Amino acid sequence: MDQLKEKALSSDAASLSVTSKEQLGRRAFLKGSGLAAVGVAVLPAVGLMAPAEQAYAQKFERLSESVGKTLVKMARDIFPHDKVPDKFYAAAIASYDQKVAQDAQLKSMLDSGVAQLNAEAIRRYGKAYADVPGEGERVVLLYEIEQSAFFQKVRGDLIFGLYNNKEVWPLFGYEGSSWEKGGYLERGFNDIDWL
Amino acid sequence: MAATFDLNDSEVVVIVGSGAGGGTLANELAQKGVNKIVILEAGKQFTLEDIENDEWAMFSKLSWLDKRVTAGTWSPHRTAPNLPAWICKTVGGSTVHWTGVSLRFQPHEFKPLTTYGRVLDANLIDWPLSYEDMVPYYELAEKKMGVSGAPASGMPELPKSNNTLVAEAGARKIGYKNVVHRMAINSRPYDGRPGCQQIGFCVQGCKIGAKWSTLYTEIPRAIATGRVELRPEAMVLQIQHDKSGKVNGVLYADKNGTKHLQKARIVCVAGNSIESPRLLLNSASSKFTDGLANSSGQVGRNYMAHATAAAFAIHQKPVKMHRGTAVAAIVMDEQKHDPSRGFVAGYNLIVLSQGLPFAAAFLRTPNGWGREMTSVLDKYDHMSGVWICGEQMPMEQNGVTLHPTEKDQHGLPVPIVANSDHANDALIVKHALGQWRKMNDALGSNRIVEVPVWPAAHNLGTNRMSAKASDGVVNKWGQAHDVKNLFISDGSQFASSAVANPTLTIVALAIRQAEYIVDQMKRKQL
Numbered sequence: 192m193d194q195l196k197e198k199a200l201s202s203d204a205a206s207l208s209v210t211s212k213e214q215l216g217r218r219a220f221l222k223g224s225g226l227a228a229v230g231v232a233v234l235p236a237v238g239l240m241a242p243a244e245q246a247y248a249q250k251f252e253r254l255s256e257s258v259g260k261t262l263v264k265m266a267r268d269i270f271p272h273d274k275v276p277d278k279f280y281a282a283a284i285a286s287y288d289q290k291v292a293q294d295a296q297l298k299s300m301l302d303s304g305v306a307q308l309n310a311e312a313i314r315r316y317g318k319a320y321a322d323v324p325g326e327g328e329r330v331v332l333l334y335e336i337e338q339s340a341f342f343q344k345v346r347g348d349l350i351f352g353l354y355n356n357k358e359v360w361p362l363f364g365y366e367g368s369s370w371e372k373g374g375y376l377e378r379g380f381n382d383i384d385w386l
Numbered sequence: 387m388a389a390t391f392d393l394n395d396s397e398v399v400v401i402v403g404s405g406a407g408g409g410t411l412a413n414e415l416a417q418k419g420v421n422k423i424v425i426l427e428a429g430k431q432f433t434l435e436d437i438e439n440d441e442w443a444m445f446s447k448l449s450w451l452d453k454r455v456t457a458g459t460w461s462p463h464r465t466a467p468n469l470p471a472w473i474c475k476t477v478g479g480s481t482v483h484w485t486g487v488s489l490r491f492q493p494h495e496f497k498p499l500t501t502y503g504r505v506l507d508a509n510l511i512d513w514p515l516s517y518e519d520m521v522p523y524y525e526l527a528e529k530k531m532g533v534s535g536a537p538a539s540g541m542p543e544l545p546k547s548n549n550t551l552v553a554e555a556g557a558r559k560i561g562y563k564n565v566v567h568r569m570a571i572n573s574r575p576y577d578g579r580p581g582c583q584q585i586g587f588c589v590q591g592c593k594i595g596a597k598w599s600t601l602y603t604e605i606p607r608a609i610a611t612g613r614v615e616l617r618p619e620a621m622v623l624q625i626q627h628d629k630s631g632k633v634n635g636v637l638y639a640d641k642n643g644t645k646h647l648q649k650a651r652i653v654c655v656a657g658n659s660i661e662s663p664r665l666l667l668n669s670a671s672s673k674f675t676d677g678l679a680n681s682s683g684q685v686g687r688n689y690m691a692h693a694t695a696a697a698f699a700i701h702q703k704p705v706k707m708h709r710g711t712a713v714a715a716i717v718m719d720e721q722k723h724d725p726s727r728g729f730v731a732g733y734n735l736i737v738l739s740q741g742l743p744f745a746a747a748f749l750r751t752p753n754g755w756g757r758e759m760t761s762v763l764d765k766y767d768h769m770s771g772v773w774i775c776g777e778q779m780p781m782e783q784n785g786v787t788l789h790p791t792e793k794d795q796h797g798l799p800v801p802i803v804a805n806s807d808h809a810n811d812a813l814i815v816k817h818a819l820g821q822w823r824k825m826n827d828a829l830g831s832n833r834i835v836e837v838p839v840w841p842a843a844h845n846l847g848t849n850r851m852s853a854k855a856s857d858g859v860v861n862k863w864g865q866a867h868d869v870k871n872l873f874i875s876d877g878s879q880f881a882s883s884a885v886a887n888p889t890l891t892i893v894a895l896a897i898r899q900a901e902y903i904v905d906q907m908k909r910k911q912l
Contacts, residue, residue, distance in 0.1 A: 269755045270759070270763075330756065350746050351442065351743070351747075354743050354746035355441075363742050363766040364766055365741060365742035365766055365767070367439065367440075367741075368438070369439055369585050370583070374582075374583030374584045374585035375583075376584040379706070380545075380548065380709040380710040381548055381710075383548040383552065383704075383705065385703040386552065
């Protein structure tokens, strides 16, 4: 029955793979594009181990290093938070590195999306996307592909992959699960001092 | 002692759904001595152990994710084309994830046609019952649910959180005086459940059971009578009837997809306003070719999800809206019908919070990406939110229909849910967003971000009640005009949406309906 449900839910998806109910739920909610087929599942710990503030130790094995690096840069340009280190964007993108092993269509979408983005970057600026130094210049390139399935897929997955990473939450002042600490009744639910 | 009943027991009262309507009705009937009740619930049963303070995890556990299709001009058609409604498929239904807002209708809201007059393109009718008819049942519902701030419960309102205090301050600055926090959340221990600990995550299911839900109140109490059998993961596919046109059983699929026919004396449908009309439409027969109980042609029509939009205000200093109940306050100064504003009916401003993951998902700045969006989220801890709850005009073309080709996992047509704003709805939303802006401007907020309508939590009106059989599907007891042993027990029986969140009225109607059913059974009329 679960398989049937997946089929029913996914019948509009161009690229189907084995997706969990959880992912489908998010997809139904986040619908970034009609082609979205899989969500981002588990955030790998490897990206979170990076020592330096902005450096990240993410290795891409199934995606090429170049594609991985481009997607990380693109991830930051889609949701640019100056206070969020690269390692968290890398962690969000790293899930693709695992997914593409089982999903050739996803790999093809990401490879060709990055290739087109780089081709346009070279045409316009003489450099690959990730090497274009100015965010403003790169964002111009993103506006050109904003309606594409590739862009919408990356955008939609980042909503989960970036903002549902518990390690990121403290940077935004979001405190996550509270029941195990007794909620906020004795911990500042009414501590406002500026009204 | 949990009862079990035979599939062939034709004395069973079958209730489809276990949420605010179905769960309450089951317990009320059982407490009044009705001794054979079967609740068929499509979703799984969870316990408080399963509840997490995690937005996406609980969305996945609780939500109704079977395929649905959106249509019309509302924004879910673009942002969530297969998720028109954000409601639950679980024991307890949407009372597991509701925020707890418990407001009565205003007296005039039971008479929208009389009060507003004829409104072009709106399919208005008056309810076949009045506020005065409802008062005793509202009191029973407020007491049952433990509505803090309502005299019936004796509980004071919840203590004020940061988000409450910000809303009150803004409201005061623009001259508003009617800010309340009337919630079915315990402000102190009540009815065997603890007081609220300001955990947040009301919408993910209350981890400690301080918020009323049929999951841990009505349903276990109903089962404890020994008169009620709950069958979770039982998806009802069709209601069947005899030659005379009385319903006599329901066909359902269990978790393995195996189909069973449960015989029935009475069938009460409480599957929320998408599944309930869908079930009636899918129960069409040679006798009822347009669907069961549909001689009026109103089954599936007049869908209402409130005149709504949402917005976030960014304040100059931190609010930390996530600390405390998901709904922090209700600003009610605009609930009145005051045509001088340029529209009929009114609205409430429901002040609420979201966690960072959902704020990011709901926030659709025009492009949904880039610094326009991230500069908002960078200020997450400075934000407060609002959800506008305005009265939506009923329109015949807004509604639930069966998809001509797409089928679900049981082979039944998936529902298409169409919704477009009436011109009056758009005026309500515009006014409400303007007032929210004024409230927050007055506090020195430097940015207001409007958020598109998200999948509907309030789904109403698709089997509406009416005095005349030609105007609606059920009478003032929720009893089908066409089939006397068929009842509608959820928000689909609403004749209008009002500006109140619907749960309290659904519960009050269920209590009232239970009295009627018991009376009719005693009189051998059912």
